[in-house]
Amino acid sequence: MDYIIKASRFLLENGERTDSYLAIKDHKFAGFVDEVPNGVEIKDWGDSIVAPGLFDTHIHGIARFDIMDGTQEAVRNISEEIAKIGVTRFLPTTLTSSRADLEKAIIAVRQAVVEGLPGAVSEGIFLEGPYFTEKHKGAQNPSYFTDPSLKEFEHWQELAEGSIVKIALAPEREGAEQFIQTVTNSGVLASIAHTDASYTCCVDAVEAGARNFVHLFNGMSGLHHREPGVAGAALTLADTYAEIICDGFHVHPEVASMAYQLKGNKLQLITDCMRAGLMPDGKYHLGEFPVVMQDGVARTETGSLAGSTLRLMDGVQNLSQWTGKNLSEIWHLGSLSPAKSLNKDKQLGSIQSGKYADYVVLSPSMEVIITAVNGEIVYEK
Known part of the structure; x- marks a missing residue:
């Protein structure tokens, strides 16, 4: 399932990115996009924080x-x-x-x-x-x-x-x-x-x-x-x-x-x-x-x-x-x-294109709202 995440903050290896759109494709992170393609689902989590799993x-x-x-x-x-x-x-x-x-x-x-x-x-x-x-x-x-x-x-x-x-x-x-x-x-x-x-x-x-x-x-x-x-x-x-x-x-x-x-x-x-x-x-x-x-x-x-x-x-x-x-x-x-x-950092550990889309969506008060593994939501509050 391919889709796009929208959130107020993304925690990246070298700092943060704000108010952005992150693409998920074939169970992996596919980079940030400036424009959302027609027909692609957007998961808009408002003022939340998206962090690596x-x-x-x-x-x-x-x-x-x-x-x-x-x-x-x-x-x-x-x-x-x-x-x-x-x-x-x-x-x-x-x-x-x-x-x-x-x-x-x-x-x-x-x-x-x-x-x-x-x-x-x-x-x-x-x-x-x-x-x-x-x-x-x-x-x-x-x-x-x-x-x-x-x-x-x-x-x-x-x-x-x-x-x-x-x-x-x-x-x-x-x-x-x-x-x-x-x-x-x-x-x-x-x-x-x-x-x-x-x-x-x-x-x-x-x-x-x-x-x-x-x-x-x-x-x-x-x-x-x-x-x-x-x-x-x-x-x-x-x-x-x-x-x-x-x-x-x-x-x-x-x-x-x-x-x-x-x-x-x-x-x-x-x-x-x-x-x-x-x-x-x-x-x-x-x-x-x-x-x-x-x-x-x-x-x-x-x-x-x-x-x-x-x-x-x-x-x-x-x-x-x-x-x-x-x-x-x-x-x-x-x-x-x-x-x-464990030498698994080419596949896991951060929000980076080509890595498996493991991520957590956090509320502004740091409460877990969503957990996704390989781009599939496994927990939703």
């Missing part, structure tokens, strides 16, 4: 459902719910768990994707674990931690029919460097997480192919003036991306602002959202761990943060406010930067 590359669940439920229903519901809050692409994210539960989740994601998702589109599976270190385990279950195994990963990739696109591990684990090199060569994004590695160890991992640091400052050795640690590596190593959770709890606003100053567009906004997202305070589970959410913050019984309940759009607005940067600049940290981290 958000891309959450690290999300476990939302609205009572979790990827580790291991059901197609969970995957479909997550897809549908996040589309309502402006997300058009996501990576269904697993947790460290038993081999049986992990494989069940992988198969469920793949089957749900093959049958079709109702909202946001899966761009592949993110395995968060199980190759981690206990000292910075967070809400990951150390009972299942182990050294990286290429044979095991290849089996999981076979179950996923090649759809695993990202895996997180601690680079100090035995065999990690060879593992990173091999999965990177196969096109998988190797990421550093839940680790007590030294700065030098991280440098070696990056030289082997690792290009991403998971939830910056959380689940990693911190920055010290005599040992930069994982946080220092994430902030200073060029050509690496760093995820950040901008809910104000995981990272202090001033530290998040500092991270943006250092990383620029290689900082990527994520949610790390779990099943309590969009739900009232109460008792939930993250994997095998009971979790209590109070005042919107989810913690395990030991007090560790257990993912988040953040909406990605709120993370965008928070960082925009904390840094004083305009909305367009920060918005792309939640759309284009995630796409770039």
